[in-house]
Amino acid sequence: MHRRITVPGALAAACLLLAIPASAASHSPGAPGIGDPYYPDYGNGGYDVSHYDLRLKYQPATDELEGTATIEARTTQDLSSFDLDFLLDVSEVRVNGAKAAFTTSGQHELVVTPRTPLDKGTPVTVVVRYRGVPSTKSAYGFTTWHRTPDGAVAADEPEAAWWWFPSNDHPLDKATYDVSVAVPDGTQAISNGTLQSTSSKLGWTRYNWRQNKPQATYLATLALGKFDITTGTSEGGVPVVNAYSKDLGDNDGAARASVERTGELVDWLSGYFGPYPFASAGGYVPNTTTGYALETQTRVYYSPKQFANGSNASVVVHELAHQWYGDSVSLKGWKDIWINEGFARYAQWLWSEHEGEGTTQELADYVYASHPADDAFWTVKPGDPGPDNQFDAxxxxxxxxxxxxxxNAIGDDAFFAVLKGWPQRHAYGNASVADFQKYAEQVSGKPLAALFDTWLFQPSKPAAPAARAAALAPGRTAPARPESWRRIEATNDVHAR
Structure with missing residues (x-):
């Protein structure tokens, strides 16, 4: 913002105009939101991030985190200032080596004003030094930083980054990551991707993790504590890293019996979705009180509660399916959540069929018959459910x-070609429900607008297809509950905060 100065006389005014570069007058602040109607203040405008380098130090006893984030980006407009989404206490910001002014705004905005305005298309290196106690910070009345008896975990959706690194927090701005974390000897730090190296010095051990494929900010995770870590390689050649808190108690056995199948399930899913898109796979089960699981890229987060009733390979299938549908191909806007959750749920149906516990059609018939026409279930539109129903069953x-x-409409040949081709078509990018419909039409050669509208966008129960109508007619015996349903239904709240 330029302060208006009044100078008497036309000559003086002309001199003032000459003193201000014409380019500077065109620079303006980047928007404090990326433009998502569900979450207007999430993400930011004016730049695109390519890489986050996070160098952190964490003390479990006090929950104190200190860090230096180096963010590589490029401007997408002429910028006088820009925002980062962040909550911890900042001591210094530099932009392209020069100290920058900064302040906070709103619930989670760090506003940075570089010493010199930035032209559109300029490569930018932003360095932010910070520290704080994440568990003492909240925004909108909640926190996504979860303390454990021996450390903490950052994992949540649609936001988690604010509590541990400054970012452009929206899936539209994906980036690669280097996450380096020093913790006291005996404590471990787990993050996404592959472990590049570890080193110890003066009572501290540093873990260096790298995610070399684009990753949405909410899919970045950090787990700090004492874990039993297992490593291996799937039959298909995918490296697998799993970790379990050493104090899971009675849930320990069921958690391991489920998560240790990760390599097997990655290979199985590859048969439907194509080659696994990342350099490693795995999951971790910390000792948290949360109830959900989350598809944090390459290193899935599981609550111990997911295994309170015994092993559950179905939830592992769900979260691993997201590695293709949600992680590699990410949504354009949060209204496109069906691209993530519908297909992860359908992967569970495919697993049920594989296990002989109910076919996909039997599950579809059961779900359809379980909800009468006046059930609120049918008022939720999966293709655009609204922020309040984003994770509705x-x-x-x-x-x-x-x-x-x-x-059923396009036949198995076209359907499975779509299922496998979609993650390759949009690998490491973003796509919408409309993009998926267009792709399915291209592959199948059939118009699908009416089908998508009926099943994804109408707030009412669709009519049963003619072939199923007789079996589902009122008065007929309701379809039997498939054997797999209990375990599938148990994952309905996997993302409930």
Whole structure:
């Protein structure tokens, strides 16, 4: 913002105009939100991040985190200032080597004003030095930083980064990552991707993790504590790293019996979705009180509660399916959540069929018959559910119903070609529900607008397809509950905060 100065006389005014570069007058602040209607203040405008380098130090006893984030980006407009999404206490910001002014705004905005305005298309290196106690910070009345008896975990959706690194926090701005964390000897630091190296010095051990494929900010995770770490390689050649808190108690056995199948399940899913898109796979189970699981890229987060009733390979299938549908191919806007959750749920249906515990059609019939026409379930539109219903059970179950309807409409050959081709078409990028419809039409050669509208966008129960109507007619015996349903239903709240 330029302060207006009044100078008497035309000559003086002309001299003032000459003193201000014409280019500077065109620079303006980047928007404090990226433009998502569900979350207007999430993400930021004016730049695109290519890489985050995070060098951190964490003390479990006090929950104190200090760090230096180096952010590589490029401007997408002429910028006088820009925002980062962040909550911890900042001591210094540099932009292209020069100290920059900074302040806070709103619930989670760090506003940075570089010494010199930035022209559109300029490569930018932003260095932010910070520290704080993440568990003492909240925004909008919640926190996504979860303390454990021996450390902490950062994992949540649709936001988690604010509590541990400054970012452009929206899936549209994906980037690669280097995460280097020093913790006291005996404590471990786990993050996404592959472990590049470890080193110890003066009572501290530093873990260096690298994610070499683009990753959305909410999929970046950090787990700090004492873990039993297992490593291996799937039969298909994918390296697997799993970790379990050493104090899981009675849930330990069931957690291991589930998560240790990661390599097997990655290979199985590859048969449907194509080659696994990342350099490693795995999951971790910390000792948290949360109830959800999350598809944090390459290193899935599981709550111990997911295994309170015994092993559950179905939830592992769900989260691993996201590595293709949600992680490699990420949504353009949060309204496109069906691209993530509908297909992860359908992967569970495919697993049920594989295990002989109910076919995908039997599951579809059961879900359809379980919800009468006046059930609020049908008022949720999976193709645009609204922020309050983003993780409603209907997004999962009605979302999977829509996928079965698509399969029935275009036939298995085209359907499985779509299922495998989609992650390759948009690998490491972003896509929308509309993009998926267009792709399915291209592959199948059939118009699908009416089907997508009926199953994803109408707030009412679709009519049963003619071939199923007789079996599902009122008065007929309701379809039997498939054997797999209990374990599938247990994942309905995997993302409930």
């Amino acid at each position: 209907a997004v999962y179950d009605r979302g999977a119903l829509a996928i079965q309807a698509l399969r």
